[in-house]
Amino acid sequence: MATKPIRGRISSTTIYLLLSVGGLISIAPYLMTLNAAFKPQSTLLSTQAWTPATPATWSNFTQLWHQYDMSGFIVHATIVAGAITIGQLVFTTMAAYAFARLDFPGREPLFWAFIAMMMVPQIVTLIPLFLIMSHLNLIDTYRALILPYVFGTPYGIFLVRQFFQTIPADLEAAARIDGAGTWGILRRIMLPLSKPILATLATITFVNTWNSLLWPLMATSSERDEVVTVGIAALQGQFASELHILLPAAAVALLPLVAIFLVFQRHIVRSIALTGLK
Amino acid sequence: MAKSLVASAPKRGGGRRADSRRRNHSRTTFEAYLLIAPSLFGFLAFLVAPVVIVFVLSLFSWNLITSPQFVGLANYRQMFGDSQTWHALLNTVYYVVLNIPLQTVLALLLALALNRKMRGSKFFRVIFVLPWMAMPVALGVIWNWFFDPRSGIIDHVISMFGFTGPNWLTSSTWAMPVIASVNVWQYTGYTMLFLLAGLQAIPQTVYEAAALDGVNAVQRFFRITLPLLRPAMFFVLVTNVIGSFQQFDTVFVMTQGGPGQSTTTMNYYIYQQAFQLFHAGYAATLSILLFAVILLVTFAQFRYFRKRTIYDFS
Numbered sequence: 292m293a294t295k296p297i298r299g300r301i302s303s304t305t306i307y308l309l310l311s312v313g314g315l316i317s318i319a320p321y322l323m324t325l326n327a328a329f330k331p332q333s334t335l336l337s338t339q340a341w342t343p344a345t346p347a348t349w350s351n352f353t354q355l356w357h358q359y360d361m362s363g364f365i366v367h368a369t370i371v372a373g374a375i376t377i378g379q380l381v382f383t384t385m386a387a388y389a390f391a392r393l394d395f396p397g398r399e400p401l402f403w404a405f406i407a408m409m410m411v412p413q414i415v416t417l418i419p420l421f422l423i424m425s426h427l428n429l430i431d432t433y434r435a436l437i438l439p440y441v442f443g444t445p446y447g448i449f450l451v452r453q454f455f456q457t458i459p460a461d462l463e464a465a466a467r468i469d470g471a472g473t474w475g476i477l478r479r480i481m482l483p484l485s486k487p488i489l490a491t492l493a494t495i496t497f498v499n500t501w502n503s504l505l506w507p508l509m510a511t512s513s514e515r516d517e518v519v520t521v522g523i524a525a526l527q528g529q530f531a532s533e534l535h536i537l538l539p540a541a542a543v544a545l546l547p548l549v550a551i552f553l554v555f556q557r558h559i560v561r562s563i564a565l566t567g568l569k
Numbered sequence: 570m571a572k573s574l575v576a577s578a579p580k581r582g583g584g585r586r587a588d589s590r591r592r593n594h595s596r597t598t599f600e601a602y603l604l605i606a607p608s609l610f611g612f613l614a615f616l617v618a619p620v621v622i623v624f625v626l627s628l629f630s631w632n633l634i635t636s637p638q639f640v641g642l643a644n645y646r647q648m649f650g651d652s653q654t655w656h657a658l659l660n661t662v663y664y665v666v667l668n669i670p671l672q673t674v675l676a677l678l679l680a681l682a683l684n685r686k687m688r689g690s691k692f693f694r695v696i697f698v699l700p701w702m703a704m705p706v707a708l709g710v711i712w713n714w715f716f717d718p719r720s721g722i723i724d725h726v727i728s729m730f731g732f733t734g735p736n737w738l739t740s741s742t743w744a745m746p747v748i749a750s751v752n753v754w755q756y757t758g759y760t761m762l763f764l765l766a767g768l769q770a771i772p773q774t775v776y777e778a779a780a781l782d783g784v785n786a787v788q789r790f791f792r793i794t795l796p797l798l799r800p801a802m803f804f805v806l807v808t809n810v811i812g813s814f815q816q817f818d819t820v821f822v823m824t825q826g827g828p829g830q831s832t833t834t835m836n837y838y839i840y841q842q843a844f845q846l847f848h849a850g851y852a853a854t855l856s857i858l859l860f861a862v863i864l865l866v867t868f869a870q871f872r873y874f875r876k877r878t879i880y881d882f883s
Contacts, residue, residue: 303687306685310682314693314696314697317700317754318699320712320715320754321699321703324711336719339722340714340715382607382611383608385605385608386607388604389600389601390605393604394601395601395602398601405612408616412814412836412863413815414817414836414839414856414859415619415859416616416619416620418843418849418853419619420619421633422626423618439611440611442612445616448608473600473604498702501704502818504705504817504818505817505818508844509844520704520818523704523707523822524821524822527706527822537714538710538711538714540707541704541707541711544707545702545703549699552698552702556698559762560694560698560762
């Protein structure tokens, strides 16, 4: 009702038109990249980006796989992002529950210390992390990629704690009277109610890890454990203008996340709304 | 920030009860520390320790291979005299200024449009958030193709309107705006999602009361919507500004800091110093400068938002 005066002035049609143009701009790079990846090398540069790939060919992909260990890069990235996501879900949930609901000495200063560290730029920690990892002889191993981020991040703890605080405390009190302990409450009450925020955290963590470049670039140096970001950066250096190699690689790097997002999108959109931004 | 919901244990008298309460209390403390132990370990080992190390490292000269040499404040003296540092810092600020206002205004307009009850709004929300998850490295490859003067779609489209594109990525005027616009494309939808959440948290009754007072649309936006959106605006501005000051990936793939030094951001300059020139100690000093700048800017935003917040919605 409140929006009636606006509606009178700007017609719905105009808004739909603008939204459609915006939506097209949002997804066009995905569509054009996917389309171009199937164009034969000969027509890739001679045709416009939006003309359909007819005849479509897999030859770019086979050539990419021939010259490069794309499967390896994807497997490595999946292992690293998967391990970090699982670790973060478990450890972040635990810590967020303690910070949201348990009363313990040092809770407030510790929580604020976590929050303050959100402001530390990633580059500040990277050189010391390199130092630590090379002292432990872990450079060029999966452990170097996984360890720094598997225990949770202040951002994740903050996000989940905010959500936990929206769950009525009465539920928990009732469970305690019935004799449930902290673990029982966490497992049987908090977790089932927290699916949307955990799906959000999982997606954010997976996306950030899958896409991260700087630390993998520093921490890996052989194809044995390089992830797909580092692989594409290397491809870009090696095949600078060979689009029939680069565009299929970009398509392969982008699409898994789109799939994950489409599965979880309902949770994500809703839980951001629920978390409240206070 | 929201206050904790933990109710303190009710006070009860009596020796035995107080005893069992104390026992319960210490058990809760033990459990709480058990729950935060892994995160606390990760926090101390991979966040707090590195920050301490970076301060120590900034007093050393180190090529990543031979043992570090203590040089005192020499790195800091070098930094203040290094025109490339100030150039990189200025580039970073320029990038943030190009990126943040445009992205925030677009996200706000989108959020306002999608906050109306209309068909397809859920569909559009999903579509607009999709760019957020694009891998910046892969994206760099794609946008390099789009901005290519020969085969790129951008030049082709503007040529249909009779314009000729500059050589976008080899022009020191255009390279940074191109990088900023790539990031506007990527993060506008994600920012919109948070602003939309903020809009939906505004109680409808406020608007109904305003409608009775005969408030027009413009007044409604500036007097009600914008002030009540402040918490969400604060969140997106603080996190986006912190993120933007750390631009690296797009620069790394699209321009490598060039042409000349025109897209060398602080993060890229620190990376070059540490891992291409092997000046790890100096890079540590530079990262402290970046840290200080981010802290300053974030602190300023906290001050600004606190001063201007009329209503307390925490």
